[in-house]
Amino acid sequence: MTSALAFTHTVTERFLRYVVIDTQSDPSSPTCPSTAKQKDLGRLLAAELKAMGLADAHLDEHGYVYATIPATSDKKVPVICFCSHMDTSPDCSGTNVKPQIVRNYRGGDIALPGDPAQVIRATDYPELNNQVGNDIITTDGTTLLGADNKAGLAEIMDAAHFLVRNPQIRHGTIKILFTPDEEIGRGVDKVDLKKLGADFAYTMDGETAGTIEDETFSADGATITIEGVSTHPGFAKGKMEHAIKIASAIVERLPKDTCSPETTEGKQGFLHPIGMSGALEQATLSFIVRDFTEAGLKEKEALLESIVKDVMKGFPRSTWRMEVKEQYRNMKQVIDRHPEIVDYAVEAIRRTGLKPVRSSIRGGTDGSRLSFMGLPCPNIFAGEHAFHSRLEWVSRQDMEKAVQTIVHLAIIWEERA
Numbered sequence: 001m002t003s004a005l006a007f008t009h010t011v012t013e014r015f016l017r018y019v020v021i022d023t024q025s026d027p028s029s030p031t032c033p034s035t036a037k038q039k040d041l042g043r044l045l046a047a048e049l050k051a052m053g054l055a056d057a058h059l060d061e062h063g064y065v066y067a068t069i070p071a072t073s074d075k076k077v078p079v080i081c082f083c084s085h086m087d088t089s090p091d092c093s094g095t096n097v098k099p100q101i102v103r104n105y106r107g108g109d110i111a112l113p114g115d116p117a118q119v120i121r122a123t124d125y126p127e128l129n130n131q132v133g134n135d136i137i138t139t140d141g142t143t144l145l146g147a148d149n150k151a152g153l154a155e156i157m158d159a160a161h162f163l164v165r166n167p168q169i170r171h172g173t174i175k176i177l178f179t180p181d182e183e184i185g186r187g188v189d190k191v192d193l194k195k196l197g198a199d200f201a202y203t204m205d206g207e208t209a210g211t212i213e214d215e216t217f218s219a220d221g222a223t224i225t226i227e228g229v230s231t232h233p234g235f236a237k238g239k240m241e242h243a244i245k246i247a248s249a250i251v252e253r254l255p256k257d258t259c260s261p262e263t264t265e266g267k268q269g270f271l272h273p274i275g276m277s278g279a280l281e282q283a284t285l286s287f288i289v290r291d292f293t294e295a296g297l298k299e300k301e302a303l304l305e306s307i308v309k310d311v312m313k314g315f316p317r318s319t320w321r322m323e324v325k326e327q328y329r330n331m332k333q334v335i336d337r338h339p340e341i342v343d344y345a346v347e348a349i350r351r352t353g354l355k356p357v358r359s360s361i362r363g364g365t366d367g368s369r370l371s372f373m374g375l376p377c378p379n380i381f382a383g384e385h386a387f388h389s390r391l392e393w394v395s396r397q398d399m400e401k402a403v404q405t406i407v408h409l410a411i412i413w414e415e416r417a
């Protein structure tokens with residue numbers, strides 16, 4: 001079966017068409033999508049899907065694209081969905097993206113022509129060592145590339161095109177979902193899961209070719225509010241308790257060699273201040289807390305609380321409060337109830353000739369929220385590297401492997417039904 005599939009090489013063309021459309025999202029905007037320009041790409045994708053013959057393809061008012069590839073099998077196959085996000089990160093410009101293709105990469109550093117200071121160094125991206133002979137797509141160094149997540153869009157579009165063109169391939173109903181505003185944490189706020197009607201989903205938004213990620217961080221936010229004691233500074237001796245100084249003392253007491261983003265990796269969690277504001281009388285500290293387990297989160301929150309209590313001992317007339325809010329949870333809790341979702345993905349990756357690698361994400365994805373909304377959704381590689389930066393890159397060959405993975409997944413779900 002595998003050898004009978006004559007895959008095409010059209011994913012790169014699609015990718016290059018999508019990256020030049022600016023779709024940067026904006027966390028300060030209250031609308032959905034946060035930026036109207038995301039709909040420019042949504043309209044193009046919906047039109048291309050329609051042109052392929054997917055009759056129900058459409059962009060909705062909130063900026064989501066939905067489409068269905070009808071089943072070619074009479075078996076009762078679970079409905080699976082492939083999902084990618086259309087927006088790019090607010091951290092780096094996505095205006096006027098000028099891609100370059102380094103054909104038949106020979107190894108070594110890649111200089112970006114638009115800015116001499118921007119060099120993709122092989123020592124910083126050891127994954128480049130596995131790309132010798134491949135075609136690598138970068139920008140000119142003045143913007144991000146947007147492979148996160150336009151590589152995923154192009155791969156899903158190309159796989160859809162392939163399946164539609166090859167009706168002899170047996171598969172169940174397949175759904176396509178493209179979301180706005182993932183980069184600002186709002187990617188599934190307005191998704192209509194009933195309309196989508198899928199049993200299981202896969203985001204195509206992972207890094208290295210061959211990886212499948214079924215674990216994300218669990219995440220809380222913690223806010224500490226300090227009420228100090230204000231007096232006129234000329235008459236403050238023995239009376240003033242300065243809220244800004246109390247807040248600074250708390251930050252100063254955070255662990256220095258562990259428990260921070262800059263000192264952890266792999267399965268280690270952290271406690272990370274993301275905001276500080278204040279005046280003499282009141283100060284606020286905002287933290288994000290991350291770990292792969294619930295117990296790990298609780299431990300870090302207890303550590304934070306003990307630091308605050310200890311610092312406050314030196315300020316007996318000031319008060320404090322700490323508020324913890326759940327943000328998202330490790331999707332493994334949900335995905336483990338349906339082991340076939342990951343098993344089939346591992347098999348699909350193997351059929352492309354890659355070595356499957358199971359991995360975890362030090363962050364959240366649309367998939368972590370979708371999983372808890374009732375649509376279990378691990379994350380498959382899209383081939384994107386150096387996200388959210390001007391050094392972003394992706395290879396043509398890795399994107400083609402991702403297209404093949406999607407097609408094989410469709411086939412495997414039908415085979416096993």
Ligand SMILES: [Zn+2]
Nearest residue numbers: 085148149205
């Ligand atoms: Zn992404």
